[in-house]
Amino acid sequence: MRIFLHVFLPLVAPISLYALWSYIDGKRKGKGLPDWEEGHWFWVLVAGFIFAASSLIYLTTLGADPGAQYQSPRLEDGKVVPGRFK
Numbered sequence: 001m002r003i004f005l006h007v008f009l010p011l012v013a014p015i016s017l018y019a020l021w022s023y024i025d026g027k028r029k030g031k032g033l034p035d036w037e038e039g040h041w042f043w044v045l046v047a048g049f050i051f052a053a054s055s056l057i058y059l060t061t062l063g064a065d066p067g068a069q070y071q072s073p074r075l076e077d078g079k080v081v082p083g084r085f086k
Contacts (some may be wrong), residue, residue, distance in 0.1 A: 006059050010051030016042045 012043040022039060026032055064070075064085035 006055040007052050010055050011048040014044050014048045028049065 018040070028051050069084040071084055071086055
C-alpha cells in the first residue's frame, strides 16, 4: 500500500488527469484526441516524477527511524492516546 500511495499514485495521477482533460476537451471542440506529438506529455511526466520524488523525500525525512517500534493507540483514563513510534 505504501508503494502505491508514495510512488504509483503521484506518478500516474497527473497522466490520468491530463488524458481525461484532453479527451473531454477534444469532445467539446468536436475533435478527437490530439496526437501524442501535439500534447504536453513531457511536462505531465515531469510533474509525475516530481510528485513521486517529493512524496518519497517526505517519507524519508518525516518518517520514524528504521529501528523504531510502533506503540499502538491505547485507552488511558478514559482518553484515547494516539499511536506513536518509540
